[in-house]
Amino acid sequence: MIGIIGKILIDLAFASSLLAGIGYFTYSRNGNDRYFRLSSWLMGAEGLFILAAAGVLLHLLLTHQFQYYYVFDYTSRSLPLKYLISAFWGGQEGSFMLWIFFTVVVSLALMRWTRKPYRGPVLFFMSLTQVFLLSMILGIHVGGIGIGSSPFRTIAEAMPNAAFIKSNPNFVPADGQGLNALLQSPWMVIHPPVLFFGFSLMAVPFCFAMAALWRKKFNEWIEPALPWTLGANLCLLVALFLGAYWAYTTLSFGGFWAWDPVENAALVPWLLGTAGIHLMLIQKKKNSSQKASIVFSLLAYMGVIYETFLTRSGILGNSSVHSFVDLGLYNQLLVFMLVMVAICIGLFAYRYNELPKNQGGTDYLNREFITFSGAMILFLLGLVIAIGTSAPIIGRLFVAHPTPPEISFYNNWSYPLAIAAAFMTVVGQYIFWKRQKDAESLAWQLFLPLVAACIATFTIIIVAHIHRWFPMGLLFGGCFAIIGNAFIMVQLAMKKPRLIGGSFAHFGFGILLLGIMSSTLFNSQLLDSSTRNYNSAVTKGKLTDGKGHRIRQKANFVQLKLNKPRIINNEYKFIYKGYTLKNQTRAGQQQYRIEIKPLHHPGKTITMHPQVYPMSAASPGGKISWSVDSDVHTGFASDIYLYVAGSSYVQRINKEIAQQNKNRKLGKPVSDVLSPDSTTVRKISLAKGKTAKEGPFVIKLVSFSRVSGHKGLPDNTQIAVRANLQVRRRASSTSQTIHPLFAIYTKHGKNWSYSPISRLPGQGLGIHFTNINPKTGQLTFRVRGIPKHSKKSWILVVAQKKPFISLVWIGVFVIVIGFCISIFRHWDIERRKRLLKQA
Amino acid sequence: MRLKLITGGIAIIGFTTLLMINFGHSISSYTTFPQAKNRGARVVGTLVKSRPTAFSVKKKQFTFYMKDKAENVRKVVYPKPEPNDFSKAKKLVVTGRMHHGVFYARQILMKCPSKYNATAKDVEAQSKD
Numbered sequence: 001m002i003g004i005i006g007k008i009l010i011d012l013a014f015a016s017s018l019l020a021g022i023g024y025f026t027y028s029r030n031g032n033d034r035y036f037r038l039s040s041w042l043m044g045a046e047g048l049f050i051l052a053a054a055g056v057l058l059h060l061l062l063t064h065q066f067q068y069y070y071v072f073d074y075t076s077r078s079l080p081l082k083y084l085i086s087a088f089w090g091g092q093e094g095s096f097m098l099w100i101f102f103t104v105v106v107s108l109a110l111m112r113w114t115r116k117p118y119r120g121p122v123l124f125f126m127s128l129t130q131v132f133l134l135s136m137i138l139g140i141h142v143g144g145i146g147i148g149s150s151p152f153r154t155i156a157e158a159m160p161n162a163a164f165i166k167s168n169p170n171f172v173p174a175d176g177q178g179l180n181a182l183l184q185s186p187w188m189v190i191h192p193p194v195l196f197f198g199f200s201l202m203a204v205p206f207c208f209a210m211a212a213l214w215r216k217k218f219n220e221w222i223e224p225a226l227p228w229t230l231g232a233n234l235c236l237l238v239a240l241f242l243g244a245y246w247a248y249t250t251l252s253f254g255g256f257w258a259w260d261p262v263e264n265a266a267l268v269p270w271l272l273g274t275a276g277i278h279l280m281l282i283q284k285k286k287n288s289s290q291k292a293s294i295v296f297s298l299l300a301y302m303g304v305i306y307e308t309f310l311t312r313s314g315i316l317g318n319s320s321v322h323s324f325v326d327l328g329l330y331n332q333l334l335v336f337m338l339v340m341v342a343i344c345i346g347l348f349a350y351r352y353n354e355l356p357k358n359q360g361g362t363d364y365l366n367r368e369f370i371t372f373s374g375a376m377i378l379f380l381l382g383l384v385i386a387i388g389t390s391a392p393i394i395g396r397l398f399v400a401h402p403t404p405p406e407i408s409f410y411n412n413w414s415y416p417l418a419i420a421a422a423f424m425t426v427v428g429q430y431i432f433w434k435r436q437k438d439a440e441s442l443a444w445q446l447f448l449p450l451v452a453a454c455i456a457t458f459t460i461i462i463v464a465h466i467h468r469w470f471p472m473g474l475l476f477g478g479c480f481a482i483i484g485n486a487f488i489m490v491q492l493a494m495k496k497p498r499l500i501g502g503s504f505a506h507f508g509f510g511i512l513l514l515g516i517m518s519s520t521l522f523n524s525q526l527l528d529s530s531t532r533n534y535n536s537a538v539t540k541g542k543l544t545d546g547k548g549h550r551i552r553q554k555a556n557f558v559q560l561k562l563n564k565p566r567i568i569n570n571e572y573k574f575i576y577k578g579y580t581l582k583n584q585t586r587a588g589q590q591q592y593r594i595e596i597k598p599l600h601h602p603g604k605t606i607t608m609h610p611q612v613y614p615m616s617a618a619s620p621g622g623k624i625s626w627s628v629d630s631d632v633h634t635g636f637a638s639d640i641y642l643y644v645a646g647s648s649y650v651q652r653i654n655k656e657i658a659q660q661n662k663n664r665k666l667g668k669p670v671s672d673v674l675s676p677d678s679t680t681v682r683k684i685s686l687a688k689g690k691t692a693k694e695g696p697f698v699i700k701l702v703s704f705s706r707v708s709g710h711k712g713l714p715d716n717t718q719i720a721v722r723a724n725l726q727v728r729r730r731a732s733s734t735s736q737t738i739h740p741l742f743a744i745y746t747k748h749g750k751n752w753s754y755s756p757i758s759r760l761p762g763q764g765l766g767i768h769f770t771n772i773n774p775k776t777g778q779l780t781f782r783v784r785g786i787p788k789h790s791k792k793s794w795i796l797v798v799a800q801k802k803p804f805i806s807l808v809w810i811g812v813f814v815i816v817i818g819f820c821i822s823i824f825r826h827w828d829i830e831r832r833k834r835l836l837k838q839a
Numbered sequence: 840m841r842l843k844l845i846t847g848g849i850a851i852i853g854f855t856t857l858l859m860i861n862f863g864h865s866i867s868s869y870t871t872f873p874q875a876k877n878r879g880a881r882v883v884g885t886l887v888k889s890r891p892t893a894f895s896v897k898k899k900q901f902t903f904y905m906k907d908k909a910e911n912v913r914k915v916v917y918p919k920p921e922p923n924d925f926s927k928a929k930k931l932v933v934t935g936r937m938h939h940g941v942f943y944a945r946q947i948l949m950k951c952p953s954k955y956n957a958t959a960k961d962v963e964a965q966s967k968d
Contacts, residue, residue: 252923384858391866399868403881409865413858534899545898549939553918555899615924623926646894646920796896796920 003152006056013049014134016042021127028120040111047104067172069158070151076178086189087179093137093151100133102200121211129203132336187246198235199304204228206301209294213351218290222280227827234819236270241812252628252643254800259410261316264389265307271382273300275375282368290356298344309333367432374424384413422477425506426484449487453480474517481510498825505818512811519805526799528558528566562731562793573597578731589613592644606633610644638803646796679785685778695786700726714745714754731793740769872911875937882907883932894921915942924949
């Protein structure tokens with residue numbers, strides 16, 4: 001019922017955006033303010049409708065209405081509140097809604113702050129994007145063609161042909177599928193909103209550029225558009241950072257960037273947008289390169305749409321780990337993209353002859369040319385990444401079923417371009433802010449930073465034993481960018497501190513480059529000497545398998561046994577200290593404890609807590625799917641990244657489940673995990689407070705006490721005692737408590753003892769309380785189900801050392817601040833102009 | 840002006856040609872086990888559930904059997920412990936090469952549609968409870 005309201009709200013929002021678009025179009029044509037006001041009211045109404053629809057979806061999510069497909073698919077009853085909310089943007093439909101909502105918010109802001117003559121066309125193109133985006137979540141059928149996929153569809157609508165729906169159309173599942181465990185991270189709560197806000201803002205330069213073409217006013221749009229473009233890029237950068245940091249600390253690929261299409265989808269628009277910003281700055285300064293700044297403003301948004309198409313149409317099926325599933329939006333997304341591209345090209349071509357021609361100067365050392373070249377490098381980088389991401393489409397030119405490119409494709413192209421970009425930042429900044437008579441005076445100005453960068457580079461090369469060319473180039477580029485931009489920054493800061501945004505961001509780029517270089521090219525596996533020897537034997541081809549074939553694969557993990565220290569890389573001592581079962585966060589989660597003692601710093605101990613958890617409870621007859629949560633120890637000089645790839649605990653649980661499945665097939669009791677012939681029975685005597693170790697178990701007698709009048713006791717009980725035992729596995733710090741009973745009763749004039757078995761859930765252990773010795777105070781127990789061959793607890797650890805990865809985060813942070821400074825500056829300029837016009 | 844245009848044109852053509860050639864070399868076609876003779880071959884397929892999957896700490900490898908699209912079943916060896924979500928994957932993409940009838944994978948990509956999209960089966964399992 002409520003879902004229908006949601007659907008109607010989306011339909012109303014769609015209708016309002018369509019009408020607003022028509023209204024803005026008419027207003028742009030005839031300039032009648034009535035149309036503007038009417039359309040603005042419609043846009044406001046659209047905002048309310050989409051807000052209300054979002055409220056409905058949120059309500060459905062929070063009240064667990066699993067008859068709705070979206071709710072069933074992304075949430076479950078056990079999900080904490082913050083992840084119930086973030087499930088809103090966990091899937092395609094919800095994230096489209098979020099994107100639409102932000103686009104409306106941006107449109108309302110544009111309505112308030114955009115001046116004539118641009119405001120009509122700008123808002124027209126804004127509503128055009130909204131019409132397309134809203135059509136993605138309409139979920140209606142027109143003439144047999146489905147348009148959009150509604151977040152409010154019920155399970156019956158989603159799978160009408162399923163047998164269980166046919167037998168019971170009103171079926172409501174008791175619980176949902178739950179949110180993907182990997183997405184249950186605070187980073188993933190905030191990453192999507194920031195990303196989609198960036199996508200929404202990226203529409204602004206697009207709309208302004210189109211408005212400029214429409215109005216034939218090719219210069220004045222830069223000032224109002226610039227702060228928005230900077231804002232869009234700021235959001236995308238923050239979103240990229242959040243995603244990268246999440247990948248680094250949560251996933252097990254051991255890095256922050258994998259050139260996955262989903263990551264590239266945000267990087268390419270960022271690169272194009274940044275290129276656009278550079279061109280807009282030239283145009284602002286010199287009233288030249290109008291064509292280029294328009295083209296790039298359009299291109300950045302086309303980048304957003306194209307990457308949306310790639311990631312959401314299902315076309316990347318085999319190449320991405322986390323591309324969205326195909327919702328049948330392929331055609332619709334294709335239409336969206338093609339229409340937008342056609343409008344852009346059409347209007348641009350229509351106005352081409354009227355666009356100002358650039359008077360070609362011969363001088364290469366002017367700021368236009370240098371800034372333009374910098375923008376071109378960003379563009380080429382974007383182009384390379386876009387081509388790589390498009391492999392499933394473009395690759396068909398070469399092979400039948402194209403795979404994604406090798407990672408080296410991205411690296412081999414982006415490293416040289418990044419080095420070139422680093423040099424351009426310094427030269428560009430010097431030419432932008434300082435006066436030079438000729439190339440010679442520029443050379444003199446650059447002399448000092450160049451020498452300083454050379455000294456820094458050589459020092460680092462010698463200290464860090466760098467032998468390869470790529471790192472040397474990146475190192476020099478990074479150092480030069482840091483030092484050169486720092487020079488400019490200091491000089492500017494002394495004169496006009498408001499102007500340092502650009503040089504500050506470029507300074508951050510240098511830091512980022514050094515961070516990327518050191519953390520990826522000098523990333524090292526942390527291994528013990530036996531694994532190292534094994535790997536060098538593999539390299540030499542000395543190892544063969546059972547069939548006499550050469551072993552070619554190196555190992556990257558270390559086995560740690562409980563409390564047995566291992567020397568790693570002659571640098572650390574790793575000690576596995578056991579695990580704790582933490583059922584509160586995720587059922588069945590184990591938190592491992594690993595102590596790391598650096599050999600060069602005696603007395604210092606780092607404790608790390610990687611986790612392993614089941615993806616979801618094993619369905620009867622299935623296997624558990626385990627997932628890992630890595631842990632990172634952050635330091636300025638280097639991080640230690642580590643995860644547990646396997647453990648004796650996980651192996652035991654897997655075996656138990658396999659045994660249970662076998663039992664189920666054979667018709668045996670499912671709980672009979674250990675067969676009697678592999679276990680043994682032990683007798684133990686314990687005084688109060690004492691512990692006994694039997695096989696893998698540690699059993700402690702905490703207390704015991706007399707009980708009387710208990711229901712479970714036999715008739716004529718003389719005395720009854722209940723013991724309080726704590727049982728845990730040796731490696732585990734989580735214990736379970738059981739209370740075995742011992743009673744003496746009389747029957748037919750004789751004394752009998754009563755000691756029922758107490759079972760420990762999930763451990764296959766049973767305990768009888770068999771006797772009390774009043775003299776010694778010792779209690780005797782018979783413990784059943786102790787495995788005969790119990791091995792020591794162990795874990796497999798994959799650990800990496802990442803030098804100076806902190807520079808990546810610091811670099812991004814500095815760039816973000818640089819962007820913020822620039823936004824304030826350009827917004828302020830635009831605000832003053834607006835006030836001036838009003839006065 | 841003429842010169843600028845020509846050098847610019849040559850630069851663009853040169854760059855694009857180089858880029859596309861390199862791109863063409865760095866991608867390959869999804870293939871089947873018998874064809875996976877080159878380094879970095881990628882094979883798409885499904886796990887053979889009736890055959891054992893096992894990880895051996897001693898041998899430092901994880902082994903399983905996979906059926907490719909042409910119904911060829913081969914043993915796959917992976918030099919790491921069992922990857923996340925392995926048993927849940929509906930489809931596997933392995934990267935590596937064949938040696939003596941065994942596929943040595945250096946990367947395994949799991950496609951788990953259930954993560955993003957519940958199948959009718961998942962709901963059905965509940966409707967029977």
